[in-house]
Amino acid sequence: xxxxxxxxxxxxxxxxxxxxxxxxxxxxxxxxxxxxxxxxxxxxxxxxxxxxxxxxxxxxxxxxxxxxxxxxxxxxxxxxxxxxxxxxxxxxxxxxxxxxxxxxxxxxxxxxxx
Amino acid sequence: xxxxxxxxxxxxxxxxxxxxxxxxxxxxxxxxxxxxxxxxxxxxxxxxxxxxxxxxxxxxxxxxxxxxxxxxxxxxxxxxxxxxxxxxxxxxxxxxxxxxxxxxxxxxxxxxxx
Numbered sequence: 001x002x003x004x005x006x007x008x009x010x011x012x013x014x015x016x017x018x019x020x021x022x023x024x025x026x027x028x029x030x031x032x033x034x035x036x037x038x039x040x041x042x043x044x045x046x047x048x049x050x051x052x053x054x055x056x057x058x059x060x061x062x063x064x065x066x067x068x069x070x071x072x073x074x075x076x077x078x079x080x081x082x083x084x085x086x087x088x089x090x091x092x093x094x095x096x097x098x099x100x101x102x103x104x105x106x107x108x109x110x111x112x113x114x
Numbered sequence: 115x116x117x118x119x120x121x122x123x124x125x126x127x128x129x130x131x132x133x134x135x136x137x138x139x140x141x142x143x144x145x146x147x148x149x150x151x152x153x154x155x156x157x158x159x160x161x162x163x164x165x166x167x168x169x170x171x172x173x174x175x176x177x178x179x180x181x182x183x184x185x186x187x188x189x190x191x192x193x194x195x196x197x198x199x200x201x202x203x204x205x206x207x208x209x210x211x212x213x214x215x216x217x218x219x220x221x222x223x224x225x226x227x228x
Contacts, residue, residue, distance in 0.1 A: 034216055041224055043120070043207055044158075046217035090157065097214050101148055104157045 002027045004074075004091045006105035014113045019063075019078040021108045023091035026072065033074040034092040034102065035065055044090065050074060051097065061085070086112045117141060120208055120220025127198055127227055135193045135223045137208035143188035146211030149181075151204050152222075158207060164191045198227040 007022040025031055032051050036044040048059025055067045065076045074091060088109050092102040117140040127133050137147060145166045150158040162178075164170040164185035172178045180202075182194040195202055208220040 032216075041123075041205070041222065043219040043221045045219075049216060094216070097216055099146075099211055099213055099215070101160050101163070101211075102158075102209075102216065104159075106157045107155075 002029075002031065002093045002095060002103050004033075004093045004103060004105040006089075006091050006108050008108055009106065010109045010111070012111040012113060013081045015083055016080050019076070019081045019085065019110065021076040021089050021091075021110065023065075023074045023076065023105060024072050025074060025091075025093045027093055027095070029095050032094045032097055033065075033067065034094070035059065035063065035074075035076045036090045036092065037061075038088045038090065038107075047076070047089075049097070081110075081112045083112050083114060086110055118208065118210060118218045118220045120223060122223060123221060124224045125226070127225070129199055129227055130197055132194055132196045133198055133225060135195075135206055135208075135225075137191045137193070137210075137220050139189050139210050139218075142210075142212070144191070144210035144212060144215075145188060147185055147191035148209045148211055149183060149191075149193050150207045150209065152207060153204050161193075161206075163211070195225065198225070200227045203227045 003026045005024045034049045035047040048057045050067045058064045063078045091105040119138045147164040149161045152158045161176045162170045162172045164183045166185045170183040185191040207222045
């Protein structure tokens with residue numbers, strides 16, 4: 001069985017501040033982990049994915065995430081928040097890449113304060 | 115990269131009527147399509163998995179007679195919400211299955227049943 005838990009349904013940061021969105025996973029097999037961003041009434045956009053090649057994964061829009069097996073975590077960070085980063089963020093896990101179903105977390109809404 | 119086209123983006127229908135949502139893979143062949151439902155401020159939940167040329171697989175609790183899925187070709191999968199009721203109002207999103215397809219989500223369909 002696979003699942004992810006996102007701690008904090010709502011995170012607020014000031015523009016220019018560090019963004020940290022938390023995700024912990026549970027998986028009985030080596031996981032594939034993903035972060036997505038969703039804007040209102042839009043589909044999901046893939047920010048980055050972890051597939052065991054490297055523990056620190058760099059994605060689009062300045063985001064990165066670090067896979068920590070000992071902590072079963074895959075937290076998303078960005079050094080400096082922009083107003084355009086305000087959106088809903090989802091962490092997801094799978095036992096493969098896109099071939100199989102993705103199990104999503106409950107999401108974290110990021111608000112950026114000017 | 116591959117593009118998934120989902121239509122319509124928005125639909126309002128009267129209670130008791132049926133609505134068809136189409137999901138097309140424009141430049142690749144999708145033998146599998148995942149259909150998700152997202153209620154307001156909630157995460158994506160897998161409803162069913164359609165397979166080209168065979169019956170769809172439904173998740174527990176999803177009524178197969180109410181949510182008809184057809185995957186008649188490698189480029190088209192459809193979801194029909196039959197006898198829609200207000201509680202079916204939701205955001206429906208498709209995603210093709212396959213190697214490295216985790217980025218390819220449809221744009222989503224906002225269904226409102228009045």
